[in-house]
Each structure stands twice: as structure tokens, then as C-alpha cells.
Amino acid sequence: MPRLADKRRAILRGALTVFAREGYTRASIDQIAREAGVSTRTIYNHVADKSALFETVIQESAARVAEAQVEAMDRHLGGAVPDLREALVAFARDHARPTDADHFALVRQIQAEVGHIPEAALDSWQDTGPRRVQRAVEAHLARFMAEGRLRTADPHRAARHLVLLAAGEVTSRSFHGALPLPAKEVDAIVEDGVEVFLRAYAP
Incomplete structure (x- = not known):
């Protein structure tokens, strides 16, 4: 069993590297097999086809990144929050700086060829990653609204x-971290953004 698990991990690592570099359309099972150091037969023993492999890769990658984002969010916004503005700035600063280069390279490829990617793969990525993170932001803001620290509003819209x-702005200008902005500029954008948010949602 450990050997099967090792091969599966190698396949998923290789597939993530190839999909992030080549995109969904250009990537091939042969390329992934070479990157993973396994045979194409081994890949087909684990997955039905390229579409199924892509869905598995994006789901596992999105789950890993979402888990890290939610943990960081909970550190800044969970429990006692003496200074709401400071906590929101710390959360947003972390959120604006993607740390998983392969995952966000994959996200850029998805955005570039979204019309050619199976809908099931897109949906599972959104559910496992972005929508999970969005729900976590909503829950924290709903709590601050209930405590009277933000005005009562739709938490979903407020989180967005x-x-x-x-x-x-950091995400779009840096292309999900491909062209990182200077740290001071990121800090200024984040702080200004939080200031505007608090002016809009002050109780």
C-alpha cells in the first residue's frame, strides 16, 4: 500500500507541475508520466483520463491552499480581536500574497483557457477552494456584525x-503572484482597502 500511495503522490505532483506549466489543453498524459517518473499505464491505473486527473489535481491543490488561507484567517480574525482594523489588515496582507507558486500558476492557466476545461473540474475547484475561503470570511464578518463592530449587512456581499x-488590486496586478509587487506597495494597497471597507461598514 505505501508504494501505491507514493506513486499516486508522484503522479499528482507531476500533473500539477505539467498542468501549471502547459495548461490543460497542451498538457499530455505522456508529459505527466515523464515528470512523475512513472509509465502512462501506471497513470491510467489511477485515473480514467486527463480530465479526471486534472479534476483531482485542482481539487487537492485548492484544498491545500484553502486550508492554509482559512488557518491564517482564523489566526487574525478568530477569538478575541482587540483592534478590528489591525486584524483585517493582517488578514488581507496574508490573503494578498499567494505562497503556493504551483497552485497559482495553475489558476492562471485555468483563467486563460476556461472555455476548454471540463465544467466538473471548474466546479470542484471553486467548491474546494475559493468558495470555502469566501464562506470563512463571511462567517468572521457575520460575527463582527452580530457584535456590533460592523453594521448589519449581507455577510456574503461584505466579504466580497x-x-x-x-x-x-494586488492579485490582479501581480497576476496571482507571478509578478510580485514591492512589499511597501502591497501594504499601502491593503491598508487603504481596509480603510475604505471600514468606512462603508462602520456601525
């Missing part, structure tokens, strides 16, 4: 506003 205002 917070992320777009405080991290959206």
Missing part, C-alpha cells in the same frame, strides 16, 4: 467587498 478592496 473586503477581499476586492483590500487584496483584489
Whole structure:
């Protein structure tokens, strides 16, 4: 069993590298087999086809990144939060700086060829990654609204506003971290974004 698990990990690592570099359309099972150091037959023993492999890769990668993002969010926004502005800035600063290069390279490839990627793979990526993170932001903001620290509003919309205002510019201008912005510029964008958010949602 350990050997099967090792081969599966090698296949998923190799597939992530190839899909992130080549995109879904150009990537081939032969390329992935070479990258993973296994035969194509071994890959087909684990998955039905390229579409199924891509869905597994994006789901596992998104789950790993979402888990890290939610943990960071809980550190900044969970429990006692003496200074809400400071906590939101710390959260947004982490959120604006992607740390998993392969995952976000894969995200860039998805955005570039979204019309050619199976809908099931897109949906599972969104559910496992971005939507999970969005729900976590909503839960924290709903708590702050219940405590009277933010005005009562739709937590879903408020969470979108917070992320777009405080991290959206960094994400778009850096192309999900491919061309990182200077740290001071990131800090300025984040702080200004949180300031605008708090002006809009002050109780």
C-alpha cells in the first residue's frame, strides 16, 4: 500500500507541475508520466483520463491552499480581536500574497483557457477552494456584525467587498503572484482597502 500511495503522490505532483506549466489543453498524459517518473499505464491505473486527473489535481491543490488561507484567517480574525482594523489588515496582507507558486500558476492557466476545461473540474475547484475561503470570511464578518463592530449587512456581499478592496488590486496586478509587487506597495494597497471597507461598514 505505501508504494501505491507514493506513486499516486508522484503522479499528482507531476500533473500539477505539467498542468501549471502547459495548461490543460497542451498538457499530455505522456508529459505527466515523464515528470512523475512513472509509465502512462501506471497513470491510467489511477485515473480514467486527463480530465479526471486534472479534476483531482485542482481539487487537492485548492484544498491545500484553502486550508492554509482559512488557518491564517482564523489566526487574525478568530477569538478575541482587540483592534478590528489591525486584524483585517493582517488578514488581507496574508490573503494578498499567494505562497503556493504551483497552485497559482495553475489558476492562471485555468483563467486563460476556461472555455476548454471540463465544467466538473471548474466546479470542484471553486467548491474546494475559493468558495470555502469566501464562506470563512463571511462567517468572521457575520460575527463582527452580530457584535456590533460592523453594521448589519449581507455577510456574503461584505466579504466580497473586503477581499476586492483590500487584496483584489494586488492579485490582479501581480497576476496571482507571478509578478510580485514591492512589499511597501502591497501594504499601502491593503491598508487603504481596509480603510475604505471600514468606512462603508462602520456601525
